[in-house]
Every structure is written in C-alpha cells, then in structure tokens.
Amino acid sequence: MSVQIIKRLADEFKIKSSQVKTVVELVDEGNTIPFIARYRKEATGNLDDVVLRELNERLSYLRNLEKRKEEVLRLIEEQGKLTDELKVSIENAKVLQEVEDLYLPYKQKRKTRASIARDKGLEPLAAFILMAKDDNQADIKSSEFVDPEIGVETRAEAVAGAMDILAEDVSDNAKFRKKIRETYMSEGIVQTSKAKTEDEKAADFEMYFNFSEAVSKIANHRVLAINRGEKKKYLSVKVLCDEEKMAQYLERNVGDPKGEKCGYLREAVRDGLKRLIMPSIEREVRSTLTEKADKSAIKVFSVNLKKYLMQPPVRGKTVMGFDPAFRTGCKITVVGPYGELLEWETIYPTAPQNKVTEAKKVIVEMIKKHGVDIIAIGNGTASRESEIIVGDMLKEFGLKTEFIVVNEAGASVYSASAIGNEEFPDLNVSLRGAVSIARRLQDPLAELVKIDPKHIGVGQYQHDVDQKELAKALDGVIEDGVNAVGVDINTASAYLLMNISGLNKTTAGNILDYRRENGPFKDRKEILKVKKIGAKAFEQCAGFLRIADGKNPLDNSALHPESYDAAEKILSDIGCKLEEFANNHKEISQKLEKLDVESMAKKIDLGVITLEEIIKELKKPGRDPREGFQKPVFKSEVMDITHLKPGMVLSGTVRNVIDFGVFVDIGVHQDGLVHISQLSDSYVKNPMDVVSVGDIVSVRVMDVDLKRNRISLSMRKG
Secondary structure: OOHHHHHHHHHHHOOOHHHHHHHHHHHHOOOOHHHHHHHOHHHHOOOOHHHHHHHHHHHHHHHHHHHHHHHHHHHHHHOOOOOHHHHHHHHOOOOHHHHHHHHHHHOOOOOOHHHHHHHOOOHHHHHHHHHOOOHHHHHHHHHHHOEHHHOEOOHHHHHHHHHHHHHHHHHHOHHHHHHHHHHHHHHOEEEEEEOOOOOHHHHHHHHHOEEEEEOOOOOHHHHHHHHHHHHOOOEEEEEEOOHHHHHHHHHHHOOOOOOOOOHHHHHHHHHHHHHHHHHHHHHHHHHHHHHHHHHHHHHHHHHHHHHHHOOOOOOOOOEEEEEOOOOOOEEEEEEOOOOOEEEEEEEOOOOOOOOHHHHHHHHHHHHHHHOOOEEEEEOOOOHHHHHHHHHHHHHHOOOOOEEEEEOOOOHHHHHOOHHHHHHOOOOOHHHHHHHHHHHHHHOHHHHHOOOOHHHOOOOOOOOOOOHHHHHHHHHHHHHHHHHHHOEEOOOOOHHHHOOOOOOOHHHHHHHHHHHHHHOOOOOHHHHHHOOOOOHHHHHHHHHHEEOOOOOOHHHHOOOOHHHHHHHHHHHHHOOOOHHHOOOOHHHHHHHHHOOOHHHHHHHOOOOHHHHHHHHHHHHOOOOOHHHHOOOOOOEOOOOOHHHOOOOOEEEEEEEEEEOOEEEEEOOOOOOEEEEHHHOOOOOOOOHHHOOOOOOEEEEEEEEEEOOOOEEEEEOOOO
C-alpha cells in the first residue's frame, strides 16, 4: 500500500494515517462497508458508513491514478523518450488529467496534419521557425526542404507543414493546456441558444433559448438541464472564452521568451489554439461540469433515498392498498399486518363509469371484514378523485379508518417485474401495484428494495447522470439502509437478504431453500449450514441477521456473535443472567447506566468504543433506527387546491429535496414548491442543510396558480 496514498487520504479526510491504513487493510481483506462501520469502530476510530464509502471511492481513484502513472512511464520509456524531469512530473501529478496532459506528446495518434508533415521531414524546419526572428529567415530556410518526391512542391508547402507541427506541439504542451483549462474554468461562459427545431416540447427549455452564465458559477441542475436540452436537439451549447487573451499568453511563452518572433510562429500558435486546444478544452470543461453536476445529483438522490428508505414502518396494521385509475378501474387490495395478501378487487368509482355507490359498498365490506386500519392511496392518475371518494365514504359510514396518500412511484415497475411475478404469479399485473402501495406504508425498506431506485421518484435528473455511478451509489445506500435496520432471517424476503453484508443473490436464495427444508433458524450458528456461506461470509452477515424466539436471546440483537462472551461477562457483572435478557430490559438498562465503562473495559480486555456499542445494544436490543424518524401523518378529511389561499399555514411532508428547493405534500394532491430562497430567514446554501425527505414541516402558502397547477410555499417566518 502506497505511503503517499495513505498520507493523501489522511490529509483529505482530516483523519489519522493509522485510521486510513486500517480501513484500507479491512477493505482489502474483503470486509464490507456496513460490517466495518458497525463492528470495527474501535479499529477505524468510529468512522461512519458515509465517510467509509467516500474514503473507499477515493482510494479506488488514487490507486487507478498510480496504475496509470506506471503505465504512462512504461510507454514513454519504451519510446526511449523518458527524461528525469518528465518522470518526476508524472510521479508528482495529483490528478489523472495532469498525467494525460504529460503523456499527450508521446501518445500514438491517428494521422494528423502534423504527423504527415513530420513524415515529410519538416520537423527541423519547425524547430528553425520556432527561433526565427522574421518570416524572411524562415522563407530562406524553407527552400532546403522543397522535394517533390516526398510531396513538398514549394517553399509555401514546407512552411505550412512546419506550422502544422508547431501548432500540434503547442497543443500537446501540458503547461499550456493546464493554463488554458484554468482560464476556461475561471473566465469561461456557458452560452446556449435554441436549436433549429419545430418540436413543441422544446418550449420546456425556453429559459435556455438565450442563456449565458459563467462556468465558475453555473448551478449543477442547470448544467444537467442544458445537457438534456442539447441531447434532445432543442439547444445549441458553446463554452466561450477570451481567445485573444489566450493567444497572447501562448505567443509570450512559445519560442524565445525575450527574442523577436516571426509571423509564421504567431500564426501557428493561433492555429494550434483555435483548431486544436480550444475545441479539446471546451469538451473537457463540459465534461468537468457534467461530472460535477452528476456527482451532486447522485448525492442528492442518495441522501433522499436514504431518508425515504428509513421512513418508520407502520407495524401491526391491516392496510388497504388503493391504486387509482380512470378507465381501467381502481385496484384494491387488503394486506394483513405481516404483509400477507388477504383480498383484492377492482372498482369503478371514477370516470367514465362513475360507479361511486357500488365502489363504496365494496370498500366498506372489505374494511369491516378484515378490520382495515389505514387506506393507502397511490398518488398517481385519479388519485385526487379517489381521495375525495374515500374521504366522503369514511364520513358517510362513520368509519374510524384513516387514509394517507402514498408515493406510488415504481409500483407499476414492480407489478411487471420478475420479482412481482415471482411473489404473485396468479395475481393480475395491475393488482400487484396496489399490494406494493400497501406494503410500502407497512415497511418502506422491505418493499422498496424490490424496485430499481431510479424509479422511486426522489431524485433530480436521475436519468441524465452517469448511470453506472448512480447505480453504484444507490446500491450502497440500499445496502447501508438494510444493514442499519437488520432483518429477521426467518421472515425476510430474498430481496432484503441479498442486501445484507456478506450475502448475495445466490446465498440469499440458499437461505430461503434452507428455511423451506429445515424450518426456521434456531440460532445464528445454524447460518453456517447454509450452502456457500463460509466463515468469512458468516462473519460479515451474522450481526445483521436476527432470530426472534431462538435459543440465544442475543441472536435477536445487533450484537455480533464475536461479542457474545463480552456481553455475557457484562451481564454477569451487573448480576443478570443471559436468560433474563429477553424479558428484563428495563432493569438491565438501569444497571448498565451505572456501569463504569473504562473499568469494565480493562476488566474484560476490550476497547472502550466496542464496549460502549455492546452496552448500547444490551440496553435496547434490536432497536430499529427508523424509530427516530417522524411518522407519517394520516388523514380523515380531504382538502383541494381550490381551498388554498395565500397566507394559509399548513403542515406538510417533504417528498423530495433538490438543488433549488423542496417539494412538500400538503394534502391537496399537487406538491407545493418551497424555493431555496424561502426555506429559511437565513441564507441557505444547500436545501439538505434545512430539511430531509419525510420531515413534517410547517409551510405558508405564497401563491396558487390554478391554471398551471402550481403551488408556491414558504418556510420563512419573516
């Protein structure tokens, strides 16, 4: 492991080199991020999963950088052109782009104007022009290179070829490219205009038909919007920079810095700038802006998804899933407290059938038959109409059942997926969506892991960013979420299990096969009997898999089996037996509060951080971290957008957080926007600093645009 990489990571993350070294060793040994974050806190100095993932990602980049340096050094060495100075420059390069700039002059290129000129032997003439004082000197010298046999018919052709070589040399100069790139980034302007198109959808990008903004200031979401408009051929995009200023810089630094320079050299410099450097750097700038915007959008999506997945479950409730529609009818399912499908039906209370009376009768019968506690209504097409019908019905029949509008994004994707078909092979595709809507209220995490996160609807330009990087980030979010909560190995689906540390699709399936063949797991040791789960996989997954009512009460906690001996010693020290652990939490917790942690750590030869983690779990074993989040707000009456008036203060649920603001559900079907400028009386740089997905917030109505169905909200007090 490179000492330089460890030092650089320590400096960047502002942590100790020993911490970095430990994390790198743990990762290289095959440990997962959730396992390291939860069970190796002592070793890492209590680094959390977010920092660990960022550190691991940065480690990968730096290792790739080192690998590329070695490759470039080898390639230049093979050409016999590696100097000590060049070697040092490459070895000291901080970013991959710097390495590529240094390698550019030695990179094998396709045939270019310069390479053709070199093949004609014009390189010495180029070297002469580089130091010539005037064009006359160059003209005289060029006569030596006229040779019709190699394709140089005249002195003018010789000079032109030499200028092509000079232009390419200027373009390939790493120092020049770095300076011009920096100039573009600090002084460049992104300029967009309407492309020639008759497509009416181009109007969606009207604000960019005549738009310009500094490269250094352009917002990430605008970069992604511009990219989308360009991809759809609605926009033309350029990055402009002061060409004359850059040309003068090059002219000052090419050739003899103090001597006179001939016109041919100046012309070659400007040609190299305009024809070669500027188009290349413009592409790089666009790429840099896009990469930065992608990272920002992926981070926004990741944070939103984490909050969304970690919404508290609604346990022990029978839920009716209501998937609204018009022509094809509303799909109704009743799901029991454990997610089991009890009954399903299709009703037609909305247009064009409008069979409201018949629909209410069916719903009431199902509610009474199964004791439905909550109706979860999808927020898609016909949601508003369905919500009104449900609200009226509850009043009309005096039912105590409550209802809530649920984000149904991805339900249709689940319905038609292989997972949906596997779970409900005999159920109509359209009805599966209603099951998903009900279940995602009961346990959002368990249900949403079955859906591609890009379809969950809590992101920003998620279909425009680097899909590979997005998938990688979101997979990490899901993995962290599932492991933070833990799962019951005897009831969890394969889709939950495959996200557990150390497990994969195959071993998750093997766990289900083992359950079917042998019945429920009785203790964690039994996990080792599952096919393809060896000692390493067991180490990684055991602490995240719970066993309720097993032989060992510690198996239903987040304690890792490696800590059982220490846990039993702690319990013994406070006068408690292991068998009491399952039913005597309150008394145990009170005794643990009085425990001298440092003294106990020395007594059982254990690190303080590890001991504190064990004690925390013994106080409240199996605590669901989602309990700390705000619970969903249920309703018993309906509001409409027409009821809204400026100045009204309402309570709402944050549905999405993006760069320029927050979308809040205030119970009128259409989410309202709190622009970033209205989030607080103080300056807000990032909306995520103020709110998160799932937060319950108080908002004031600023404006209601009924024609465009838009609601402007404010969270400012002033």
